[in-house]
Amino acid sequence: MSLQVRQAAEHWQFVAPILRKPKSEADYDALALALDELLDIMGEDESHPLASLVDIIGDWIEAYDEEHHPMPAVSAVEVLRSLMREHGLSQSDLPGVGAQSVVSEVLSGKRQLNLRQIRWLAERFKVSMEIFV
Incomplete structure (x- = not known):
């Protein structure tokens, strides 16, 4: 031994x-x-x-x-809404996503986030891009 x-x-x-x-x-x-x-x-x-x-x-x-205790799956829209609430932001506070009307369409599910918008959001909120995919 x-x-x-x-x-x-x-x-x-x-x-x-x-x-x-x-x-x-x-x-x-x-x-x-x-x-x-x-x-x-x-x-x-x-x-x-x-x-x-x-x-x-x-x-x-x-x-x-x-x-x-698995984490529930959440959509990119739910993540974005949560981050906006957490930071006290309105739709017009996200110019990197687009005009307020574009942000509104994203939040309502009428429009998907594109890669440029995802990159901007990840940098803006200091999070991984993957949370928006």
């Missing part, structure tokens, strides 16, 4: 509770708490020895979320 395996076996009882994929909401909550604590320890140091453990736990939490 290698030294690494022997040491892992000796300390497994202490590590096992946080090295388990979540199977329930309680498991998920415990892992999320552990992740928060690990991130507090690591700070901004991405080369910290615990970084790989943070990655593993983060991946498990993300997978559980995707399976049990």
